[in-house]
Amino acid sequence: MKKVNKKTVGSVGEKIAAQYLSKKGYKILEKNFKCKIGEIDLIALYKNQIVFVEVKTRTSVNFGLPSEAVDFHKQQKIVKIAQVYIASSNFKQYQPRFDIIEVYLNPEKLTLEKVNHILNAF
Incomplete structure (x- = not known):
């Protein structure tokens, strides 16, 4: 199996x-x-929500599920970034929501195998 570039995998995801x-x-x-x-x-x-989405893309689950990479520290960081965005936007009236989308790719072709959308992930 060829080695794939993490940045490319992330961009595709x-x-x-x-x-x-x-x-x-x-x-x-x-x-x-x-x-x-x-x-x-x-x-x-x-609808009435502003949704902040962390995308995690993997070509295998050898090192755990993609969503497991969004630990408490990462969640807190995303919340703070969301607060900055909302404060500087016209979307203050919208309810914030934090989702994770797991994208699973074929390791050889980088083609889509599965998408798992986790609503209200944190």
Whole structure:
């Protein structure tokens, strides 16, 4: 099995996650929103919610499930970044929600095998 670039895997996963959300009726507001605290992969509107999405992409589960990489520290960081985004946006009236999307790719072709959308992950 050839070695795949983690950045490429992540980019493919984020693109798939954005397409998945769009097909489900979410309006993508931001991709890779950055501030001095860090980055959020996707920010979307869905009904009366502003959804902050961490995308985790894997080509195997040898080192655990993708969502397991979003530990308490990472969750707290995402919440702080979300607060920065909301404070500087016109979306203060929306209810925030934090989701994780796990994207599983074929390790050889980097093609989609499965998407697991975890609503209200934290």
